Amino acid sequence: MRPVLTIEDLSIALPAGADRPHAVSGMSMTIGEGEILCVVGESGSGKSMTANALMGLLPPGVTVAGGRAVFDGRDVLALPETQRRALRGRQIAMIFQEPMTALNPLMRIGEQISEVFAAHGMYGPTERERRTLALVTEVGLPDPAKIMRAYPFQLSGGQRQRAMIAMALALEPELLIADEPTTALDVTTQAQILDLILDLRRRRGMGVMFITHDFGVVAEIADKVIVMEKGIAVEQGSAAEVLDTPQHPYTSRLLDAIPTGRLPEARSLEPAPVLELKGLRKVYRTGGGLFRPPREVRAVDDVSLTIGRGEVLGLVGESGSGKSTLGRTVVRLVTPDAGQVLVGGTDLAALSEEELRKSRGKVQMVFQDPYASLNPRHRILRALTAGPVAMGRPRAAAEAKARELLEIVGLGPEAAERFPHEFSGGQRQRIGIARALAMEPELIVADEAVSALDVSIQAQVLDLLRDLRARLGLSILFITHDLRVAAQLCDRIAVMQTGRLVEMGAVHDIFLAPRDPYTRALLAAVPGADWAAENRMAGNAEGARP
Amino acid sequence: MIRRFASNKGAVIGVLILLAVIALAVSADLLFPRGPWAMVQRPFLVPFSTDGLPLGTDTLGRDVAAGLVHGARVSLLVGLVSTLVALMIGVPLGAVAGFYGGWADEGAMRFTEFFQTIPNFALAIVLVAILEPTLGSITLAIAIVSWPPVARLVRAEVMAVKRRDYVDAARLAGLSKFRILTGEVLPNTVSPIIVMASLMVATAILLESSLSFLGLGDPNAMSWGYMIGAARTVIRSAWWLSFFPGVAILLTVLALNLIGEGLSDALNPHLSRKGTA
Amino acid sequence: MAVIAPILGRLVKALVTLLAIAVLNFFLIHAAPGDPAVVLAGEAGAADEQMIAQLRERFGLDQPFHVQLGSYVWNIVRLDFGYSFRQGAPVLDLILDRLPATLILTLTAFCISLTLGIALGVAASARVGKASDSLLTTLALLFYATPLYWAALMAVLVFSVELGWLPGFGYETVGAGYTGLARIGDVIRHLILPASTLGLFFMAVYMRMTRASMLEVAQMDFVKTARAKGLSGPVIRRRHVLRNAILPVVTLAGLQAGQLVGGAVLTETVFAWPGIGRLMFESLAARDYNTILGVFLVSAAMVIAFNILTDLVYRLVDPRIGARA
């Protein structure tokens, strides 16, 4: 196979004061024609920097310290800016992670795509328009003529990512660099985009450098894999080699940490319900003014369910399906329009502001973003004791309890005196859990509590939750969009679609015998599902076979 | 943060200038015990021509240097106090509007909009004219015309902060709304308020001098604006009378701006996140 | 268009605001010491009780306060600004006489400051960190920190008195009898100094803001996308960065354009510009109640008009606004 790009001994220097001297050091690799190379690794391992260096888009202060990147017979790293610019978009194209922000909000989609032609002085206006239309059609956007006239905000995330891809493909580049192009999308959309990329690769025969941290995605599309750790490529090889017989311990660690489809043993549970939802409804009305009717979104539509003592109920569904709204209604951060939230017999939904404040302790929440869920100005101790003290617990007792909890979640008691910014994301999430526990709740709502974390850290937090469930008999409403994660922890799973519960049942039933077509679609869209299934077949000791 | 601030050359210059001005203002009575109004020499003495009167004398033979130093007091005082008062109006209003939303927000914002609709400078003039020009009324008038942007800023910040998860966490912890507002939300809106305040002091100093120029200054308080206003009729024959106070205003406002920019750079979450993430 | 409805809504609110402003001002101005009768009597150099009583009666000041307020508000509702007894003319006429001058001055100042400010801000941001950027930012800071009136005095001194290039005050050459183009040219010559001093401060504001906004937008993801397309620096700045960076500048400019009308008092005074800022100040000194109230209302209406205009511009520039609301 003819190599499109050969990187030799690439090093990228970070400015003084960064967490390490080099973002990337001594990296080498090749991408062949029509080949997909996946670059994997944890956050901060230097994946994006590699891509940016190739494009000549390194942020100010970050410089190429050494090495070559031969593309089309030339070292792109050494080219003067004008020639690099000619290369960009035309021979090497790139797509980015955030479809929300990667498009100019003030320009029509069509304009943004045809701008690529203009940038390289190609074709006249009518020809540009024609080609843009063809591209929009090719990436599978509906109603292409209309989409071309649309603004980014009028498109969904997946559609925007398709538009980005259309842009990247405009001049039929030989190399496409995709920096986590599906991370921000939900599973079904992700599956579509991956399909699109595979399809285009096949038809166009271009080389693809695909950056991801998700081994599921790797399993789905990669021909070759390169694993990065702290700027160093620790392992590379064909997808099969790396996934099945990892050589480097870091790779193994990453692979181990992935929530595979392995289903844990079903546990026996007490029937006593901790939480009962009856006919819960929440409708959002937005906009609306003096002269226009408001827009209505039925975020939660007639949902009834129960959670037993010590049970973990997983709540899954696509983005916007109403999971968070349901979770927030349970803790009554959102007041439902109708229905009951019965916790230990009291209907939280019917309490007045003041009564509610008193019974706050019963249900607690762990939040998604560990960086946003702790007040940056308060010490950890204050975060853990404010609640109990407000509930009337003596301060000394609350503080003792806080230190104890910190120990339980795997942090030393001395952590109490520190500020949030002194902790890593995973550690903060543990603090978040400790904070919820400090209120001695009967139920914890965990809304995407591990979604923002790196896989290995995700695994640690899941372990902690499992451990707490066992030790304290916690009941958890576990909200996630990741079915694999749900399978790790939950006893039962509820599937939501556009505000409604479409299916609910034991993990095994949902995974192995999904009844609702939506559930089936969700399951099919999980990247690397086949690979995971193989794994499962490979027969792990504790793997629960059907 | 302090390190980042200190590494900003402009900000350091700003702090140095401001400290110098404050030092002069504080030691005014020591340096010029006779006060700014004493007629010490012949009028219209050119600067540097007479010993002990480095900046010359004004239309009545008063020491320009004494006026400048005593004027620093008034200008700074008006700037600081009016900013404080504006904050005292704007912060609670903005906070309540942003935090409670609904009718409170609607009401507070209508009120703010109302004050933003009245032409600012004109309102200041009318207020001073009505209350009669004293330091107090001038300060109040400046505060009244400068609080609406504060309220808007605080409201926007509060609305942003109140959506953070830790605020929800505090609600779940059973803290009262008031405690959440004062304990969790407001402290996290302080940085942009500080930046804005530093610029407001600058604007207030300019505003005071403009009012003074229109003859709406406190006749018992020597201020820089008063000096320029009084000197403008002799600007042709005695340039130094308006030049020195003009430069004083310019430098002080400049210093405050430099400090404001330095603060905003140092406190800007954008930049700081980039540095650590 | 979908633009009409929210504008209508705003207009309704604006009318309520204006009425409230009228009432507040009525209270404020009546709280000031002295009344127009006293001032007129004072100026006459002689007065007796009979004269003051006559004047009060003629001005309606002998009525109880609430009656005066009521009839004032009722008149405002009917768009009747009342009569200036001091100047012996309907307030509306007085204001309409002066308004064009103010509008010409402030709009020119506004346009100068906005275009120059944005242009310089863009230029500075393109050279960020270089000497020319420092020079521009320092200049902007200086303009920002210079008291307006002081700059005005200096400008007259230099350009009018010393150099004799430009007229230092007034609206046109009095009694020259220019017509047509000659007259326009004459007015423009008179306009240059006041408009540029009035615009100087705002130019500095817009420039700093544009620069900061440009730098901030330049950090955004879509700019990276644009670079990945192979677009050149200037094209990116113009098509992508500037268009996004200009939005906050437009907002601020809209807020300030309205304020300019009421804030031109100083410039109008120094340059003897026959605008409504001066009319307000002089009427205030004379306690010519109806006139002050009228000017206030008109300038407040200007503020509102400019805000609505900004909104419209904003809607044109930013497609998200109309759709979201």
Place this chain on the structure above:
Amino acid sequence: QEAGGRLDIVVQPEPPGLMLGLVQNGPTQLVAGDIYEGLLRYTTELEPEPGLAESWEISEDGLTYTFHLHEGVTWHDGEPFTAEDVVFSADVFLRETHARLRASLAYVDTIEAVDDTTVVFTLKEPFGPFISVFEVGTMPMVPKHIYEGTDFATNEMNATPIGTGPFKFEAWEKGSFIHLVKNEDYYIDGLPYLDEVYYRVIPDAASRAVAFETGEVDVLPGGSVENWDVARLTEMDGVCSTGSGWEFFAPLAWMWLNNREGPTADVRFRQAIMYAMDREFVRDVVWNGFGKIPTGPVASVTNFYSADVPQYPHDPDKAKALLEEMGYDGQTVRLLPLPYGETWQRWAEAVRQNLSEVGINVEIDAADVAGWNEKTSQWDYDMAFTYLYQYGDPALGVSRNYTADRIQKGSPWNNVEGYENPELDAKWAAAATMTDAAERQAAYDEIQKEIVEDVPVAWLLELEFPTIYRCNVHDLVTTGIGINDGIRNAWIEQ
């Protein structure tokens, strides 16, 4: 003399209206003095000379004044001016609208038109200064055919005033200028010389000076630029100035001292103030050498002035001694400056400094014109600056400030200080009704001597407002009223 040309004159502040019969403030008279005319004019020695009245006679008993009007005088709209107009003006119009004249008209029994050109004023009792009330600002002639039977204040013609004067109203750009043009049908052939006059409104004093420098305006009437600029401007080439033209008004500045309460109620305190003030310094520095230190209530150019009065030189020690004697306890006294610009502000500051040097605590009270009027007319002050015109005669412009019957709340133009001296009141009254000049002089000599002892107010300065103009303008100031009178004699040398 050359005919033709245009004159640009500064008017400050912009007059509220030009109908001189309704509004009598300074700027109005400056402009409207060209449009309207009175029966008489007054020389710089305050001798009456013909105006609309060609000649006049006063009866022996001082009770009958007969005026013979010029023939062929017409109003600007072409209507003839007759004795009926005089009767209407004095007896109907001005009686209703002109407060100052009303006081003098109180002495008048009847006003009758004998024929078209003869008018007779009959007095109830003799009134010494009566011959001084026919100046244009005091008794302007207004057209009967326009105003009779209308509401004077709201008559639409007020916007386009019709007079008999040498110049006709042409246009008024509010905020910019007032344009007058030559009255081609003026009753004196060849007059006026000028084709047109522009009165220019320039609100800032410094800008006014610049306007003169750059040749934009030709005449700066007294008081239109600050004193510091006067010296500079008059030193320019081709620039002349004259202090003449104010003899009739003889503006005298003083500080009202509140005789009712506070330290200022004590005559020793008031005398201390007189000694404490360095009036020469103020004259030389603040007024740039213009003006004269007054000896008492009557200005030196006004009729019946007397210099034989107690003197108050600058003597801080004497002031301190007086304060000591009265036992002044350091109570703060408020000083209300006249809000007429920088000069007056500086003046107040200088006085405050003088007073504080002898141990008097002074705080300057700030107020704008309206506030000043309000405070003074409501007697809410301790010391307040003011200046007043004397109109050529103590009975017209002086006594009103010192007699008990003129203690009237609500107006700032009377005995605001609250000085009560019944003995002197009687003397003032007697002096006003004397007809013999020598007799009157003796009476006023006595009054001045006594009142200066009491210091009811602190006399500061006989103001001199120099008129600055280009030297090629001739005969600008020909009367005791200066350019406030019609400038019909002014001409420009080309």
